[in-house]
Amino acid sequence: METPLATAVLFLYALCAVMIVGLVVLFALKIRNSSADNKARHCQEKYRDYFVYLQAHGEEEERLKVPHGEVTQSEKQIMQKKLFELMELFTGVHRQKLIWLCEDLGLIELDRKRLKGAWKWTRVDAAYNLGMMRSKEALPDLLQLLEKSSYDPSIFIIARSIxxxxxxxxxxxxxxxxxxRYKKNFHELIVDILSDSQxxxxxxxxxxxxxTSTDLVKIGLIGLLAQSQSQPGIESALYKLIESEDKDIRIKAVKLVCQDVRYLTEQRVKAFMNHKDWEIRAMMAKAVGGLGLAGYIPMLKSAVGDSSWWVRHHSAYSLTALEVEGFAALCEILREERMGNKLQMAHEVIQEELEKGKRQAAATQDVEKQLQYNQKLHLYHKSYRKTISTVAALER
Amino acid sequence: MRDFLLYYGVFAVYYVIAINSLYFIILMFSFKSIMGILKSSVYSRFQSLSGSRHVPPISILVPAYNEELTIIENVRSLLSLNYPKYEVIVVNDGSKDDTLQVLIEEFQLTSSEHMPMQPVLQTSKIRGIYHNPAFPNLYLIDKGNGGKADSLNAGINLSHYPLIASIDADSLLEKDALIRIAKVYMENPEETVAIGGDIRIANGCKIEDGVVSDIRLPDKFLPMMQSVEYLKAFLGGRIGWSAINGLIIVSGAFGVFRKDYVVKVGGYREGYPGEDMNIIIKLHKYMLENNLPYRVAFCPDAVCWTQAPDSFRILGSQRRRWGRGNLKNMIEYGKNMVLRPKYKVFGMLTLPFNILFETLNPYFRITGLLALIGYTLLDMTNAHVLLIYGLLNLLYGVLLGIGSLLLEEIAFRRYPRFKDIVKMLFYTILMFFGYRQIGVIWRFLGHIEYLRNNNSWGTMTRKSWQAENKNISSLEARG
Structure with missing residues (x-):
């Protein structure tokens, strides 16, 4: 028992030492944080009028003045946080004037020096600050910092600054x-980061x-999907991508095509509705309803019987989006089918549409809506499934 | 007999050193990751991200069984999250109280009998689906009682989005919790299969409109103990385990999962206490067996506030259930995966650690106590030896507690008052005088329940958040 006991005693001493260090660091940190909070409060109080001046004179032509008297380094850094808050609130000239003020206060210079600091997290802090101050001069250093960084959350902070x-x-x-180059497929995040650029x-x-890089192609497609207007001159590249070997690229390319009715020739719609990827069939089915392309009702009606649940789901909902004509097609399915997925999906969507229509008709004075509901109910009555209890329930 | 006891004593000393040293190593991994977490949390533009169309849509699943007291506040809190596109699916699991009625009345829900559901997972019979177009992203499923796992599976069947979040009905999410977790997902979307959030104890906090408006430590003994316990487990433990991709559990109270992989592993398992650990084990197993790159991440700045049991009866029931779940998972999965190199960190480190220091812990502790009695009866020990052994156990545990408090102070600072730190420190020490020992007994009793085939949820009595607030107000009035 002697040896384990001696080990345990030795361990106890080591534990006590580490524990004391831990406690000292914990309380020192607590005191430092509290003191930093107090200092920040004090500084905010001291420069309260100055911050009012900054907000009030944002639109005027002249450059914003730096505060009177000597501003200490720590005060400058506290002010920097407040200036960043204002920059988030304002755009255009006002923001630009705040950026110039940061420059006049020497904050850009300070952070450019910190960007070359020895500590990784000091460099990341500086990168963030320089990004907020839109420092074009710091760009080569920021790119270099990103190049040297290994994959961790800091790369996104640096990238946003760039x-x-x-x-x-x-x-x-x-x-x-x-x-x-990190090969982590965070394409959506990259596009979001790019949206921070002016x-x-x-x-x-x-x-x-x-x-040729699939990563770049995917980023391009995601980026274009987020644009409100279609980009001219991409048609040929886009049509090639529809045939891509990468399924994700195919899907995104078709999604982009489905956003613009001009790309949707009859031949293309037909091809997409019969595509081997269920995602593409589902997307096309959804787009037909969304774009109001009533000419493709027969195609949608047939797709309600697709092998994929999502294609059936979107096709049926698209039919309900195509007013009474589309609804009539759904009712036809009730007449034509005796059992199976197609009938079940059509039935579920019809019931939901009728319930929704009934609620809307009751809640509104809009005669057209009431008329539409009555028409749909009539169509449903005409279908062979009128014995289904829901009709009675709806009529009650 | 004396020899046996002697060798067992030696083993026990090394066991205590080993268990605490491993916890300490994991704590060091947490320290290694903490600066990245801190900077990412401070410098990420969550406000603008919460309006971005690049954020993945999420289906939030809220299984509810007899939750009439807390469910309204919870749903209200969920409906006001800062997140661009999400839906809330509450699943009433055959509650015996008025959970269904209070939800229907509060949100004016009407039955939509024919709402299409994609039946990818089997569940017990769905009685109805309720919806109100005025709350387009809220759905209520009413189904027969089938357990929490069954409810989550039913929620998955109705969900429309590629990510699912599971949230307990007695918990409140911070407004930006979901966007913070989504950011972690967006940083590595291909490989991330699950992300856990940080669970904190809401007892003592002021709750207004389903939001924690004033963070305070609990006043009562048991919730305060759990507060310190959770801090240690989540900050000291889970950050470190996730850094080496060895996380074995994502708390059922708040976690986000890739729906496609949850479906691929067969969804949540019915009648299974510890379903939160079970789903993570299955995800590890599936990804490793199929050689797919993956990670189970933890996002400590995505906070979910939960009500901690404040009576021994309810806490005991919860801990026995945890004990049952852990044992069942280890018997059904752990034993087949442990120490097999193909399961990498999970099989070579996480599972041995869990089996030795979590599942078997009650046995070592209880036999350790019996050995101590034996030493005393056979006059093999003295007060000096017992004191050293006890101090070793205590100080190592306290050190780990201090480490967690340090992590909290570095990165999160949710308890800004100086006296909070002192109070937490005090309870970190107090924990070793009775509370931990009772916990060991509860776990052991959980194992006995498992052997008796008890798979029930046990007792979980809730208090309404208003009642919690009234307690705080009366305490404030008393000064």
């Missing part, structure tokens, strides 16, 4: 190339469609 500081699409492109990113996304 997007904010970018001078042209070339900078953004370089940033994207540095990010995709530069028009649509041409960059369009150029990505012609790349």
């Amino acid at each position: 997007a904010r500081c970018a001078r042209d699409t070339g900078d953004l492109r370089e940033m994207v190339l540095l990010l995709v 530069i028009d990113t649509a041409p960059l996304f369009a150029s990505f469609l012609r790349e």
Whole structure:
């Protein structure tokens, strides 16, 4: 028992030492944090009038003045946080004037120095600050920092700063190339980061469609899907991508095509509705209803019997989106089918549509809506399934 | 007999050192990750991200069984999250109280008997689905009693989005909890199969409109103990385990999962206490057996506030259930995966750790106590030896507690007052004088229940959040 006991005693001493260190650090940290909070409060109080001045003079032509008297380094850093809050609130000239003020206070210079600091997290802090201050001069250093970084959450902080500081699409492109080398497929996040840039990113996304890298192609497609207007000159690249070997690319390309009715020729709609990927069939089915393409009702009606639940689901809902004509097609399914998935889906969606219609008709004075509901109910009555109890329930 | 006891004593000392040292190593991994978590939390633009169309839509599943007291506040809190696109699916699991009625009345829900459901997982019979177009992202499923796992499976069948979040009906999510967890997912969407959130104890906090408006430590003994316990487990433990991809559990109170993989592993398992551990084990197993790159992540800044049991009866019931769940998981999965290199960190480290130091812990503790009695009866020990052994156990445990408090102070600072730290420190020490020992007994009793084939949920009595607030107000009035 002697040896384990001696080990235990030795361990006890070691534990006590580590515990004391832990306690000292814990209380020191607590005191430091409380003191920093107090200092920040004091500084905010001291410069309260100055911050009112900054908000009130944002639209005027002249440059914002730095505060009177000597401002200490720690006060500058506290002020920087407040200035960042204001920058988030304002855009245009007001924000630009706040950025110039940061420059006049020497904050950009300070963070550019910190960007080359020895500690990783000091560099990340500085990168964030420089991004907030849209420092174009810091861009080469930021790109270099990203290049040297290994994969962890800090790369997204640096990347966002690069997007904010970018001078042209070339900078953004370089940033994207540095990010995709991690091979983690965070394409959506990259597009979100790019949306922080003041530069028009649509041409960059369009150029990505012609790349051989699947990562860049996917980023391009996601980026274009988020644009409100379609980008000219991408048609040929887009049509090629529909045939891509990468399923994700195929799906995204078709989704982009489905956003614009001009791309949807009859031949293409037919091809998509019969595509081997159920995702593409489902997307097309959904788009037909969303774009109000009543001419494709027979195609949708047939797709209600698809092998994929999602295709059946979207086809049936698209039919309900195509007013009474589409609803009539759903009712026809009730007449034509005796059993199976097609009948079940049509039945479920009809019931839901009638319930919804009944509620809307009761809640509104809109005669057209009431008329539409009556028409749908009549169509349903005419179908062979009128014995289904729901009719009676709806009529009650 | 004396020899046996002697060798057992030696073993017990090394066991205590080993268990605490492993916890300490995991704590060090937590420290290694904490700066990244802190900076990411401070510098990520959650406000703008919560309006981004690039954030993945999420279906929030809320299984509810006899939750009439807390469910309204919970759903209200969920409906006001800062998140661009999500739906809330409450699943009433055949409650015997008025859970269904209070929800229908509060949100004016009407039955939509024919709402299409994708039956990807088998569940007990669905009685009805309720919806109100005025709350387009709220659905209520009413079904026969089938357990929590069955309810989650029913929620999955109705869900429309690729990510699912499971949330307990007695819990409140912070407004940006979901967006914080989504950001972790977005940083590695291909490999992330599950992400756990941080669970904190809401007893003592002020709740307004389903939101924790004033964070306070609990006043009562048991919730306060659990507060310290949760802090240690989540910050000290789970951050570290997730750093080496060895996380064995994502708390049922709040976790986000890739729906496709949950379906691939057969969904949640029916009649299974510890279904939260079970789903994670199955996900590890599936991904490793199919050689798919993956991670089970933990997001400590995504906070979910939960009501902690404040009576020994209810806490005991909860802990016995945890004991049952752990044992069942280890018997059905752990034994087939442990120490098999193909299961990598999970099989070579997490499972041996869990089996030795969690599942078998009550046996070592109880036999340790019996050995101590034996030493005393056979005059093999003295007060000096017992004191050293006891101190070793205590100080190592306290050290781990201090480590967790340090992590809290570095990255989160949710309890800003100085006296909170002192109070938590005090309870960290107090925990070793009775509370931990009772916990060991509850776990042991849980194992006995498992052997008796008891798979029930046990007793979980809830208090309404208003009642909790009244307690706080009266305490404030008393000064």
